[in-house]
Amino acid sequence: MITNLSSYNSIFGEWVREIRDVDIQNDKMRFRRNMERIGEVAAYEISKHLPYSVLTVQTPMGESICHVLEQQPVLATILRAGIPLHQGLLNYFDKADNAFIAGYRKHHRDGSFDIEQQYHTSPEINGRPLIIADPMLATGSSLMLAIDTLLATGTPSQLHIVCAIACTEGIELLKRKLPDAYLWAGAIDDELTARGYIVPGLGDAGDLSFGPKKQS
Numbered sequence: 001m002i003t004n005l006s007s008y009n010s011i012f013g014e015w016v017r018e019i020r021d022v023d024i025q026n027d028k029m030r031f032r033r034n035m036e037r038i039g040e041v042a043a044y045e046i047s048k049h050l051p052y053s054v055l056t057v058q059t060p061m062g063e064s065i066c067h068v069l070e071q072q073p074v075l076a077t078i079l080r081a082g083i084p085l086h087q088g089l090l091n092y093f094d095k096a097d098n099a100f101i102a103g104y105r106k107h108h109r110d111g112s113f114d115i116e117q118q119y120h121t122s123p124e125i126n127g128r129p130l131i132i133a134d135p136m137l138a139t140g141s142s143l144m145l146a147i148d149t150l151l152a153t154g155t156p157s158q159l160h161i162v163c164a165i166a167c168t169e170g171i172e173l174l175k176r177k178l179p180d181a182y183l184w185a186g187a188i189d190d191e192l193t194a195r196g197y198i199v200p201g202l203g204d205a206g207d208l209s210f211g212p213k214k215q216s
Helices: 012-020 028-047 083-092 141-151 168-177 205-210
Strands: 002-004 052-059 062-069 074-079 097-107 113-121 129-133 158-167 182-189
Touching (some): 012 182, 028 083, 028 129, 074 141, 083 129, 113 141, 129 141, 141 158, 141 168, 168 182
Parallel strands (some): 074 097, 074 129, 129 158, 158 182
Antiparallel strands (some): 052 062, 097 113
16 A cells, blocks of 8 residues: 555645755754654554554543554664654654664665665564654665565564655555555655656755765
């Protein structure tokens, strides 16, 4: 299931505008906070698709019937760019366990690139909802590598992918490889550059959140 969270008018569109706007992007704190907000909205929408149990709660005045999550999800992200979006998910799923993967694009002089993945840590995911945050879904190569790494350790009950900006090329890859996954996108763009960057996109989400990197 593919959900474009910008497909209807809401305040959400203001946050997407601000993360794209070159006149606002220099404010790193605002950029990170808007990424958090996108994660928070996605978390709320995802929560509607998770299983719940009925629980009786004692209040000072009597008993109340409440619906609570049957099982806490596992939240995962790709370092470093995914941290603010992941934090937005964690703000809502505040009892969740967390997984982290360190990966990056290693560019070559001819314009091609490989995906380097050097670290991952994960709790038990078998039989649990898995939610992975990746701010930019471009070709989908790095995201698929991260997901494959996580799925090698277990089979989640549901798989949800949260992106601030997704490109149609990456979406098509996910639909082929993970037909049962849910994708929640802040916005969807149609174009990729030869170097695999989304157009109009927003630039490098990691640099905009934490500053430019020096990479050999």
